[in-house]
Amino acid sequence: MSDGPALSVVVPTRDRPAALARCLGALARQTAPSLEVVVVDDASDDARAVRDAIASACPTARVVAGAGRGPAAARNLGVRAARGAIVCFTDDDCHPDPEWAERLAAACDGGAAAGTTLADPAAGRCAAAAQLLTQVLQVASLRKDSGSLGFAPTCNLACATDLARALAFDESFPVAAGEDRDWCARLAQAGARLHYVPAATVVHRPQLGLRGLLRQQCRYGRGAVRFRRAGGGLAGAAYHAQLARECARAGPGVAGLVVVAQAAVAAGAVRELAARRSSGR
Secondary structure (H helix, E strand, O other): OOOOOOEEEEEEEOOOHHHHHHHHHHHHOOOOOOEEEEEEEOOOOOHHHHHHHHHHHOOOOEEEEOOOOOHHHHHHHHHHHOOOOEEEEOOOOEEEOOOHHHHHHHHHOOOEEEEEEEEOHHHOHHHHHHHHHHHHHHHHOOEOOOOEOOOOOOOOEEEEHHHHHHOOOOOOOOOOOOHHHHHHHHHHHOOOOEEEEEEEEEEEOOOOOHHHHHHHHHHHHHHHHHHHHOOOOOOOHHHHHHHHHHHHHHOHHHHHHHHHHHHHHHHHHHHHHHHHHHHOO
């Protein structure tokens, strides 16, 4: 990899060309020198719209065709195609700050690094509630003695490319739910640190109304069961205590949506358990 770019950024996408264009515009403004952008189009229905978005926002980006097998498989395709010594991950509905990739790469140190993800205020309260749940899970996993995390979402993550290839995302997770927790757990089991870089900021702008929030959190509940069956643990008391504090700061509107979201997580977990019982798994 010595003759290739120093950094690669992998962006999985599917049928969100407008969001992808905003993301790629932000990646085109990164301060990191010799940055390669790899877009994995995971079988978009309108592949031409995706390619047009790439051509307008970041014409130097490389495009890899996915087979519609979900974000875990798409990221693995992107990692295999990456030519940089370090690979960063973000999502197509995210807007990384200009110094994001450079800051994460500087902290990897042969392992992995993750930053801070913020909800775009323009995305509304449902997006704020969803991001609060993820951010609290991340911060609650921080070990104060080492400054390393037990969990980080894949929209704001970097890893040494050789390590990312050896520690592929588990493609048995079919949707964006639980595969990030599984990967972080296996990273820790491998003895690699996940360094926390709060200044490496990504703004997340999901298109979530109430129905979208409920569907998302139901998926997370199902993913949590898969993660648990794969040997992972559940969120502990520290998470719930921090969640209560953050809800108090966020105000009653967002706090109420968090409560509804947690009910959807529980419903998703029940559905997944029932499906496994009926199939004999």
